[in-house]
Amino acid sequence: MENKSIKEFRTFNRFYTSIIGLLDEHFLNSNYSLAEVRIMFELYYGKNITASDLIRTMSIDKGYLSRVIRQFEKKKFIKRERSSEDTRVIFLSLTHEGKKEFQLLDKTQDDQVRSILKNLSEKDLTRLLTSMTEIKKILTQQLISI
Amino acid sequence: MENKSIKEFRTFNRFYTSIIGLLDEHFLNSNYSLAEVRIMFELYYGKNITASDLIRTMSIDKGYLSRVIRQFEKKKFIKRERSSEDTRVIFLSLTHEGKKEFQLLDKTQDDQVRSILKNLSEKDLTRLLTSMTEIKKILTQQLISI
């Protein structure tokens, strides 16, 4: 395999890092860190999520997570419910307030993405999404080897 | 434009964030932060770079940058040269030591990318890189609107 391929791959990574950086800016200007938004995301779309789940999927430190959860609890965004089967385990979920707060963030992100995509021609939009699907499909199989 | 497009775009963003995260892990396990590696990158590939340049291109805080540069100077990775035209300005560059250090990081990253790409068929590799070029082309024009 050619070095040129590696170079191209890395160039794309830098390019897309800056795209993601621009999109994340909004979150960073909100009152929440990326980790906090991600936690809300997981709880909003998931079910019966525990701290351990978040630690695994986010690769976040458990001490740090514990504190973030406590903060959110104080703000009444997250509620805890101890498992009856295994009392070490605590199920986390968003309160109504928490859901509302996340929806706000999520919608702003949607709006921001829409404002980018709306400028694209039908053709370009299709090409863009097709390319994304393609990349996802090809790289998913490789993910394990990283 | 459909909500489905927005959703797909954001799904890809999350996917690619995790790819980048995996690739960046190595840097984070090195003795340098992402910001530090990025600074070395800019100095390695650029010419006549000043702190102001880095502040603009990286959107980094100037106080923070000032300290990082000082650290690197202490390690003899970066050298400063005051501009004769505008004595407020200091040109930054990597020392021989600094270049060697960056090359090490850069090579490790290359190796890591190679280990991913080598598992792909010729066809998939071509498709992957084509898709990346496509995305880059389509989104570059939109970058301003973000």
Added chain:
DNA sequence: ATTAATAGTTGACTTTGTCAACTATTTTAA
């Protein structure tokens, strides 16, 4: 000549993240 702008530094601070030790509980296996 003043005033405004720019480049970079410094101090004080906050946020974010890490590490290891700890409690409490459950699972494993002799």
Added chain:
DNA sequence: TTAAAATAGTTGACAAAGTCAACTATTAAT
């Protein structure tokens, strides 16, 4: 069945990363 190992989560102490405003020095603008 019980001792040891594993798992879930918390806490304290700390380090790294990043932010903000005030500062010096210099240059550009009116």
